Amino acid sequence: MELELLDENERKLNNLTLAVYILQAVSLLVGVTGIVAVIINYVKRDDVRGTLYESHFEWQIRTFWLALLGYVIGAVLTWLLVGFVILFAVWVWYIYRVVKGFLYFNDRKPLPLQ
Numbered sequence: 001m002e003l004e005l006l007d008e009n010e011r012k013l014n015n016l017t018l019a020v021y022i023l024q025a026v027s028l029l030v031g032v033t034g035i036v037a038v039i040i041n042y043v044k045r046d047d048v049r050g051t052l053y054e055s056h057f058e059w060q061i062r063t064f065w066l067a068l069l070g071y072v073i074g075a076v077l078t079w080l081l082v083g084f085v086i087l088f089a090v091w092v093w094y095i096y097r098v099v100k101g102f103l104y105f106n107d108r109k110p111l112p113l114q
Contacts, residue, residue, distance in 0.1 A: 013053045016044060020060050021102045028095065038064040054111035056101060062113075063097040 020037045027034030041061045048054045058108060070090035077083030104111045 010051070013048055015043075016040065016054045017048075017056050017105055020057075021098060021105060024060060024063065024094075024098045025102075028091070034064055034067075046056060052108060052110055055113060056105055058113055059097070059101050059111045063094065063101070067094045067097075 020040055023033040023037035023040070027037065038061060041064075041104035045057055045061075047052050048057050059092055070093070071087065072092055074083045077086060101111060
């Protein structure tokens with residue numbers, strides 16, 4: 001197995017990155033786990049610098065903040081009804097970001113930060 005070749009520190013970072021992706025996915029049903037995920041990202045950010053996981057942490061952080069912004073805008077605009085469309089679009093975009101990030105993580109590839 002490829003994970004057997006990882007040293008102990010890299011294995012911890014690998015597991016932590018996976019846990020954050022899981023927390024982000026669960027946040028689609030239980031929103032508070034997304035907050036827990038981004039707190040983990042910020043607390044452990046220095047530990048992943050210079051590793052494969054750095055791009056994943058940046059991706060996860062950016063996903064959280066952009067989704068939060070989109071949800072706030074959508075919520076404010078619900079009285080115009082267009083907010084419901086925005087909320088749905090942000091929800092779909094969030095799923096896309098979590099899935100794409102996980103697939104890159106699973107392939108042990110860094111994410112292009114765009």
